[in-house]
Amino acid sequence: MGIAERRARQKEALRSRILDAAGQLFVEEGFANVSLRKIAERIEYSPATIYLYFRDKHHLLTSLCGDTFAQLKTELERLENEERDALEGLRKGLRFYIDFGLEHPNHYLMTFCTPHEFYHQAASTPEFQHTNKIGLETFDCLRRALRRCRDQGLLEFEDLEATSQVAWTFIHGLTSLLILYYDDPHFPWVGRDRLIETGLDQILNGLRATAPVAS
Amino acid sequence: MGIAERRARQKEALRSRILDAAGQLFVEEGFANVSLRKIAERIEYSPATIYLYFRDKHHLLTSLCGDTFAQLKTELERLENEERDALEGLRKGLRFYIDFGLEHPNHYLMTFCTPHEFYHQAASTPEFQHTNKIGLETFDCLRRALRRCRDQGLLEFEDLEATSQVAWTFIHGLTSLLILYYDDPHFPWVGRDRLIETGLDQILNGLRATAPVAS
DNA sequence: TTGACAAACTGAACGCCGTTCGCTAAGTTG
DNA sequence: CAACTTAGCGAACGGCGTTCAGTTTGTCAA
Numbered sequence: 001m002g003i004a005e006r007r008a009r010q011k012e013a014l015r016s017r018i019l020d021a022a023g024q025l026f027v028e029e030g031f032a033n034v035s036l037r038k039i040a041e042r043i044e045y046s047p048a049t050i051y052l053y054f055r056d057k058h059h060l061l062t063s064l065c066g067d068t069f070a071q072l073k074t075e076l077e078r079l080e081n082e083e084r085d086a087l088e089g090l091r092k093g094l095r096f097y098i099d100f101g102l103e104h105p106n107h108y109l110m111t112f113c114t115p116h117e118f119y120h121q122a123a124s125t126p127e128f129q130h131t132n133k134i135g136l137e138t139f140d141c142l143r144r145a146l147r148r149c150r151d152q153g154l155l156e157f158e159d160l161e162a163t164s165q166v167a168w169t170f171i172h173g174l175t176s177l178l179i180l181y182y183d184d185p186h187f188p189w190v191g192r193d194r195l196i197e198t199g200l201d202q203i204l205n206g207l208r209a210t211a212p213v214a215s
Numbered sequence: 216m217g218i219a220e221r222r223a224r225q226k227e228a229l230r231s232r233i234l235d236a237a238g239q240l241f242v243e244e245g246f247a248n249v250s251l252r253k254i255a256e257r258i259e260y261s262p263a264t265i266y267l268y269f270r271d272k273h274h275l276l277t278s279l280c281g282d283t284f285a286q287l288k289t290e291l292e293r294l295e296n297e298e299r300d301a302l303e304g305l306r307k308g309l310r311f312y313i314d315f316g317l318e319h320p321n322h323y324l325m326t327f328c329t330p331h332e333f334y335h336q337a338a339s340t341p342e343f344q345h346t347n348k349i350g351l352e353t354f355d356c357l358r359r360a361l362r363r364c365r366d367q368g369l370l371e372f373e374d375l376e377a378t379s380q381v382a383w384t385f386i387h388g389l390t391s392l393l394i395l396y397y398d399d400p401h402f403p404w405v406g407r408d409r410l411i412e413t414g415l416d417q418i419l420n421g422l423r424a425t426a427p428v429a430s
Numbered sequence: 431t432t433g434a435c436a437a438a439c440t441g442a443a444c445g446c447c448g449t450t451c452g453c454t455a456a457g458t459t460g
Numbered sequence: 461c462a463a464c465t466t467a468g469c470g471a472a473c474g475g476c477g478t479t480c481a482g483t484t485t486g487t488c489a490a
Contacts, residue, residue: 003458007466014467030330035447046469048450057448113328115245115395132401139402162405162413166389169414173388174381180330186347187354190377198377199384206421218487222437229438250476261440263479272477 015053017043019067022060027106031061031114059127061110066131068107069138072100076141087154090145091200094171097142098196101175111135113176142168146207155207167203174199230268232258234282237275242321246276246329274342276325281346283322284353287315291356302369305360306415309386313411316390328391357383361422370422382418389414 021042025034036057040047054060076093083089101108143164149155157163174196182189189195236257240249251272255262269275291308298304316323358379364370372378389411397404404410 007457011467032330036449037447047448048470049468051449052467109330112395113391115247115324136401159405159409159413161403162409163417165405165410166414166417169388169392169410170385170417171388172392173384173386176328176391177384177387180327187351188376190374190380194374194377195380195384198374199381202378202381202385202421203417204421205423206417206419208420222486226438251478252476262477263440264438266478267438 011053014043014045018045018050018053019060019063023064023067023107026061026064026110027104030106031110054127055125059125062125062127062131065107065111066127066134068104068111069131069134072097073134073138073141075100076138080141080145086145086148086152087204090149091204093141093145094167094200094203095196097171098175098178102178105179108175108179112172113180139164139168149207155204157207163207170199170203226268229258229260229264233260233265233268234275234278238279238282238322241276241279241325242319245321246325269342270340274340276329277340277346278342280322280326281342281349283319283326284346284349287312288349288353288356290315291353295356295360301360301363301367302419305364306419308356308360309382309415309418310411312386313390313393317393320394323390323394327387328395354379354383364422370419372422378422385414385418 018039022034022039025038025042036047036050039060040050050060054063075096079093079096080089083092143160146155146157146164146167147160150157150160178192178195181187182192190198233254237249237254240253240257251262251265254275255265265275269278290311294308294311295304298307358375361370361372361379361382362375365372365375393407393410396402397407405413
């Protein structure tokens with residue numbers, strides 16, 4: 001039965017070509033500016049064919065986001081294993097997240113800055129579940145890094161979960177505004193690197209002291 | 216020459232009706248799901264008429280954002296004048312920003328989470344310049360609050376500009392993720408209020424210490 | 431009052447879009 | 461070779477943002 005396998009391979013190959021073309025175009029031109037007709041033209045198939053492989057345009061996106069996250073997660077885990085200094089590992093991880101977002105701006109925006117609205121209706125599709133799982137595992141890298149710092153007495157905080165989530169929202173805010181508005185000449189941005197490093201300082205500083213500062 | 220003035224008033228009135236309808240629909244259904252035909256239908260004019268008042272769909276958005284900011288700015292300035300404790304004023308201002316975003320989720324998303332791409336081609340239109348001016352003035356509230364805290368020795372940091380920008384990106388990250396994903400059952404969010412308060416603690420804590428924590 | 435002019439407004443169209451569906455043509459199987 | 465399966469596609473649907481020629485409405489000088 002080599003025939004069925006060859007067919008499956010060919011099907012998978014075309015699926016990959018669609019994803020590749022879509023990913024390139026999304027990154028080049030942004031999700032909203034890419035039509036299925038453009039993707040189809042690039043791979044020299046008809047638009048209708050894409051629907052034999054993906055439910056709709058959003059599912060192309062979801063699949064791509066899963067891949068992007070898998071990459072981020074891999075890098076973060078590599079960093080976790082390589083870096084012996086827990087605090088430095090945390091800082092490098094945060095910095096890597098930001099840089100990763102800046103290097104994949106369209107993927108990042110699509111994943112974290114776009115109203116999906118569809119996680120209810122689409123939550124049961126394999127693409128979505130896979131992407132979701134990877135996302136949670138990626139977040140777990142941050143959680144582990146923070147725990148490691150606390151266990152070693154390098155940082156102090158009460159609620160690991162709340163602290164991890166806050167840290168994520170902070171670096172997300174930095175990343176997304178850099179992507180969306182850093183090129184806006186009307187806002188008096190300080191240097192990109194200065195902004196990032198100041199942000200990292202602030203996050204790590206905020207976790208060092210013992211009591212909240214609020215009166 | 217009361218006629219010209221009456222005409223001007225009528226023109227302004229229709230402009231307002233368009234903006235009102237657009238604003239309502241955007242908030243109800245999200246920018247992407249609102250068509251000019253829907254707006255036109257609601258005000259009982261033809262879609263083409265809207266183009267006599269606004270250059271394109273994005274300019275409707277820009278004008279609305281300006282109004283939303285004006286409101287935010289007014290509230291922040293009121294707070295600034297009322298609160299005598301500088302640190303408490305800062306904290307309340309940050310908290311107000313977040314709550315404001317959560318109360319106007321679609322306006323917030325449209326303003327800060329949507330790729331505009333058009334600030335180059337449209338930077339010279341009055342709508343854009345007005346919105347931009349208000350936005351900068353709103354940011355200045357944060358800058359002033361931080362300076363005030365530093366002047367009174369309540370907080371310590373070197374670069375006022377970088378620190379203000381970082382603080383903005385942090386609360387923006389918190390706000391935008393709460394809007395977009397807090398209802399996602401797949402992510403183990405802690406309580407909304409706990410998250411916000413932990414975030415504010417972390418920001419203010421991070422500005423209290425003298426030296427960066429990084430080795 | 432009338433005719434010329436300007437301003438406000440619109441119907442119809444253009445060229446896109448995401449998506450669907452019935453058909454074709456090629457490949458596989460008994 | 462005939463029956464069947466499957467991949468792929470042309471053409472269409474309804475909707476989108478936007479444009480523009482043309483109509484209606486209101487104003488004003490003569």
